[in-house]
Amino acid sequence: MELLELFFKSIFIENMVFATFLGMCSYLAVSKKVSTAVGLGVAVIFVLFITVPLNWLLDQYILQPGALRWLDEEYADYDLSFLSFILFIATIATMVQLVEIVVEKFSPSLYNSLGVFLPLIAVNCAILGGSLFMQSREIPTLTEATVYGLGSGTGFFLAILAIAAIREKIRYSNVPPALRGLGITFIITGLMAIGFMSFGGMLTGGKDGGSKQETISKVAIEKIKEEVKQID
Amino acid sequence: MEKKTDKNSYTIIFAIIMVIIVGGLLALTASSLKGKITANKEIEKKQNILYAMGINENDASNAKFITKDKVAVAFTKYIKKQLIIQGDDVKADDKAYLIDIKKEQAAIKNANYKRRFPLFLGKKEGKISYIVPIRGKGLWDAIWGFVSMDKNMVVQGVYFDHKGETAGLGANINQRFFMDDFIGEHLLDKNNKFKGIAVSKSNNDPKNNDKLDNEVDAIAGSTITGDGLAAMIYSELAPYASYFIALKN
Amino acid sequence: MALLNKKDAALIKDPLFDNNPITIQVLGICSALAITAQLEASIVMTFSVIFVLGVGNVVISLMRNIIPSKIRIIVQLIVVATLVIIVDLVLKAFAYELSKTLSVFIGLIITNCIIMGRFEAFALANGPWRSFLDGIGNALGYGVILIIVGFFRELLGTGDLLGLGQKLLGHPLLGNPIPGELSGLYKYGYENNGFMLLAPMALIVLGIVIWVQRSRNTSLIESH
Numbered sequence: 001m002e003l004l005e006l007f008f009k010s011i012f013i014e015n016m017v018f019a020t021f022l023g024m025c026s027y028l029a030v031s032k033k034v035s036t037a038v039g040l041g042v043a044v045i046f047v048l049f050i051t052v053p054l055n056w057l058l059d060q061y062i063l064q065p066g067a068l069r070w071l072d073e074e075y076a077d078y079d080l081s082f083l084s085f086i087l088f089i090a091t092i093a094t095m096v097q098l099v100e101i102v103v104e105k106f107s108p109s110l111y112n113s114l115g116v117f118l119p120l121i122a123v124n125c126a127i128l129g130g131s132l133f134m135q136s137r138e139i140p141t142l143t144e145a146t147v148y149g150l151g152s153g154t155g156f157f158l159a160i161l162a163i164a165a166i167r168e169k170i171r172y173s174n175v176p177p178a179l180r181g182l183g184i185t186f187i188i189t190g191l192m193a194i195g196f197m198s199f200g201g202m203l204t205g206g207k208d209g210g211s212k213q214e215t216i217s218k219v220a221i222e223k224i225k226e227e228v229k230q231i232d
Numbered sequence: 233m234e235k236k237t238d239k240n241s242y243t244i245i246f247a248i249i250m251v252i253i254v255g256g257l258l259a260l261t262a263s264s265l266k267g268k269i270t271a272n273k274e275i276e277k278k279q280n281i282l283y284a285m286g287i288n289e290n291d292a293s294n295a296k297f298i299t300k301d302k303v304a305v306a307f308t309k310y311i312k313k314q315l316i317i318q319g320d321d322v323k324a325d326d327k328a329y330l331i332d333i334k335k336e337q338a339a340i341k342n343a344n345y346k347r348r349f350p351l352f353l354g355k356k357e358g359k360i361s362y363i364v365p366i367r368g369k370g371l372w373d374a375i376w377g378f379v380s381m382d383k384n385m386v387v388q389g390v391y392f393d394h395k396g397e398t399a400g401l402g403a404n405i406n407q408r409f410f411m412d413d414f415i416g417e418h419l420l421d422k423n424n425k426f427k428g429i430a431v432s433k434s435n436n437d438p439k440n441n442d443k444l445d446n447e448v449d450a451i452a453g454s455t456i457t458g459d460g461l462a463a464m465i466y467s468e469l470a471p472y473a474s475y476f477i478a479l480k481n
Numbered sequence: 482m483a484l485l486n487k488k489d490a491a492l493i494k495d496p497l498f499d500n501n502p503i504t505i506q507v508l509g510i511c512s513a514l515a516i517t518a519q520l521e522a523s524i525v526m527t528f529s530v531i532f533v534l535g536v537g538n539v540v541i542s543l544m545r546n547i548i549p550s551k552i553r554i555i556v557q558l559i560v561v562a563t564l565v566i567i568v569d570l571v572l573k574a575f576a577y578e579l580s581k582t583l584s585v586f587i588g589l590i591i592t593n594c595i596i597m598g599r600f601e602a603f604a605l606a607n608g609p610w611r612s613f614l615d616g617i618g619n620a621l622g623y624g625v626i627l628i629i630v631g632f633f634r635e636l637l638g639t640g641d642l643l644g645l646g647q648k649l650l651g652h653p654l655l656g657n658p659i660p661g662e663l664s665g666l667y668k669y670g671y672e673n674n675g676f677m678l679l680a681p682m683a684l685i686v687l688g689i690v691i692w693v694q695r696s697r698n699t700s701l702i703e704s705h
Contacts, residue, residue, distance in 0.1 A: 021510075021511055021514040021515060021680055021683075022592075024511045025507055025508055025511065065332070065335065083258065085566060085588070086559060086566070089562055089591070090555060090558075093554050096554075097551070097552070097554070097555070124594075128591070128592050133372075136369075136373040136374060136396075138369070140341075177695075177699070178692050178696040178702055179691070181703030182504065182691055182703065183689075183691040184688070186685065186688030186691060187688035189681075189684050190681040190684030190685035191685075193684060197681070215471045215474040216471060216474045216475050217319065217320050217474075219320040220320055221474065221475050221478045223320075223322035224322055224475055227313055227315060227324065227353065228360060230313075231312040231313055232360060238549065238550060238551070239549075242549055243549040243551050243552055246547070246549050246556075247552060247555075250556060250559065258567070261567050261571070265570050265573070265574040268574035269573045272573065276577065395584070396588065398516075398518060399515075399519045400516075400518030400519030400638070400678060401518050452675035453638075453675060
């Protein structure tokens with residue numbers, strides 16, 4: 001249930017394109033035709049699906065303060081979080097290039113339709129954004145990280161599919177010449193984003209209060225009172 | 233002829249050298265500057281705590297900390313005691329302000345671990361204030377802060393900060409027009425039960441005259457940051473509420 | 482210009498208008514949306530990008546003959562990331578206040594596709610001096626748009642502008658105008674348009690900027 005909630009939340013409420021405005025560049029550049037948009041969308045889903053869990057593992061076992069504890073207790077004090085960017089980027093770029101090589105070898109037809117987008121993805125900030133959100137939101141388990149990656153990717157896919165369909169249709173409309181192309185796309189995206197904002201109200205009841213919450217014990221309360229008396 | 237930079241062997245050697253150089257460079261910079269960075273962070277924490285207590289150099293409209301050179305003196309003058317509460321144990325510790333709330337929040341995943349709760353006792357003009365560090369999540373990344381309360385759990389001052397909230401929107405949680413709204417706000421409801429402070433968009437009280445409604449006015453356009461902030465206040469102050477409720481009875 | 486010959490000067494001038502990285506090359510949009518709710522943030526971001534793109538372009542250009550083409554994307558990303566992280570660490574140690582203002586932008590700078598885009602399109606094929614000029618030019622072009630959008634969003638959205646709100650529109654020093662204490666324009670019924678602060682409005686303002694630009698220079702109009 002929680003996984004399902006996370007999945008839909010990352011698709012609609014925290015949509016990569018419309019809510020956090022990541023991945024805008026490829027979203028705008030590759031949305032002229034539905035077929036190419038689908039290609040890029042699928043590639044993004046795929047790469048997010050792989051890199052978010054991978055980077056989650058990196059974060060848990062290498063980067064977080066104290067994450068190196070599994071090596072030996074004496075490494076528990078190390079904080080390598082300043083390396084996050086570099087490692088995340090390296091994972092993403094490596095994965096993208098690996099995928100490219102594998103797809104090219106085994107399915108040339110898929111490569112022909114997808115291949116051109118793969119290098120584009122390495123610089124798509126939605127991908128790095130996915131990993132950084134995973135880190136900053138402290139997603140607790142590997143499964144959730146995977147679901148989050150999948151959901152964010154699907155959100156991007158939906159967004160780029162929608163705008164590509166609109167752009168195909170708008171060709172028949174009488175748009176002012178200077179707005180044609182990029183200009184009108186910006187404005188439509190803005191309007192779509194306003195629409196997506198309405199999803200924001202869907203999941204508001206979710207306070208974390210439900211989890212086990214310690215409170216200060218009676219014994220401790222008396223001790224604090226003593227301490228306060230001393231300075232009063 | 234194939235270009236030499238296209239060869240596999242060259243690529244691998246290049247990658248290895250690159251990793252060594254970059255890794256070395258980063259590790260060198262990070263470790264050589266570590267001392268200075270930690271010192272800066274400690275000063276900042278002290279400034280934050282003092283700010284929440286109302287020890288600051290605010291001008292007409294901007295939040296300003298007391299200057300670096302005065303921090304150490306002011307901190308020992310105003311912060312009388314730093315307590316660490318862990319289970320039934322309460323001990324005074326001058327380094328309690330260095331406790332990393334993020335680590336404590338993460339550590340309770342381990343069922344045997346009793347979370348350490350820091351509590352700073354400040355005294356200004358004869359009045360005692362209880363200052364508590366809090367930490368939560370905003371829209372993009374972590375948000376955190378310090379809340380200073382009196383014995384009735386009425387807010388005396390707050391300091392909020394963030395790692396990467398949207399400039400001009402969520403980032404405004406560290407602006408005075410937002411933080412000042414919390415002063416005087418009650419954290420307990422009328423029946424002395426802990427309620428927290430909600431960040432509300434529709435309480436028809438933009439001037440925040442009603443201090444008993446457990447609500448402050450939200451910043452326009454930053455719903456998620458505001459909700460995160462309210463959730464942070466709720467979940468991080470709830471553990472301390474039992475103490476204040478006990479004082480009332 | 483005595484310092485720059487004609488070709489070099491074009492490297493700086495073209496990205497400002499006719500080959501603008503945001504409105505024509507479609508690079509660096511994400512950050513343009515994320516930070517333009519405030520003019521000050523736009524200005525800070527502009528300077529950061531000028532620095533990173535200028536220096537990064539030179540570094541990549543110097544390395545252009547030794548970078549293996551297969552892994553060039555990784556190499557480029559790592560160069561930017563290293564550069565930015567080192568600057569961040571140094572600032573944290575020696576200018577903590579400044580680093581606090583800038584730290585918000587670090588993620589946005591590294592993921593800014595304008596930087597990768599210029600590495601790929603220019604620095605990999607040109608010498609360091611020309612790459613440097615190209616970097617500065619594009620960063621400036623990027624900054625111009627950021628500042629235009631930031632100006633309108635902050636002014637119309639909050640009634641403030643770099644803290645000068647009081648003088649410009651009579652906006653109160655702290656927060657939202659309070660009934661009964663109205664001054665300046667607010668006395669005559671003027672209201673802030675909070676909608677301008679939301680990210681969708683950044684897109685729409687950008688759309689309008691593009692509209693204006695292409696109406697002035699019709700050669701830029703796309704067929705579709």
